[in-house]
Amino acid sequence: MYKILCFCLLISQTACGQSAIKQSNKTNTMPNKENTYYSRTSKEAVIVPDSVWKQILSPEVYAIAREKGTERPFTSPFETSKAIGTYYCKACGNPLFKSDTKFDSGCGWPSFYEPLTKKSIIYTPDNTHGMVRTEVQCGKCKAHLGHVFEDGPPPTGLRYCINGVILDFDAK
Numbered sequence: 001m002y003k004i005l006c007f008c009l010l011i012s013q014t015a016c017g018q019s020a021i022k023q024s025n026k027t028n029t030m031p032n033k034e035n036t037y038y039s040r041t042s043k044e045a046v047i048v049p050d051s052v053w054k055q056i057l058s059p060e061v062y063a064i065a066r067e068k069g070t071e072r073p074f075t076s077p078f079e080t081s082k083a084i085g086t087y088y089c090k091a092c093g094n095p096l097f098k099s100d101t102k103f104d105s106g107c108g109w110p111s112f113y114e115p116l117t118k119k120s121i122i123y124t125p126d127n128t129h130g131m132v133r134t135e136v137q138c139g140k141c142k143a144h145l146g147h148v149f150e151d152g153p154p155p156t157g158l159r160y161c162i163n164g165v166i167l168d169f170d171a172k
């Protein structure tokens with residue numbers, strides 16, 4: 001009787017072991033959370049459902065990029081940064097702004113007077129919160145970036161007021 005019990009125990013342990021292995025395989029085949037849509041060289045439009053972005057982006061980037069959130073003013077290290085380089089879309093890697101078009105607006109968010117190229121940005125009218133504003137989105141993945149206002153410095157007279165959370169900086 002004791003031997004039979006041992007045998008049963010052995011079988012059940014083996015079975016458990018197998019199911020544990022299966023479980024770990026299953027974990028490996030779960031959706032890949034690495035952002036495979038991020039590329040600084042590809043210019044192809046990135047069209048990804050929000051449900052997929054939610055698995056890829058961090059909660060704070062998702063809240064800005066896909067839910068049009070706004071970070072608290074004066075919280076981004078990019079706001080006062082004078083570093084020389086390029087700012088990219090944190091979601092897809094699209095080059096957005098050069099540091100030499102960045103200026104100190106004092107508004108609490110990183111501010112630029114001109115996007116890197118005409119295709120960097122998409123402009124959309126935004127009449128929410130009782131204001132008439134122009135929303136700026138990433139030209140490649142349509143992530144919400146911020147707004148553009150007509151009180152910027154020369155030569156454009158524009159102020160691109162951008163959430164630092166959605167920016168990725170590279171000193172090049």
Ligand SMILES: [Zn+2]
Pocket residue numbers: 089090091092093094138139140141142143
């Ligand atoms: Zn983007």
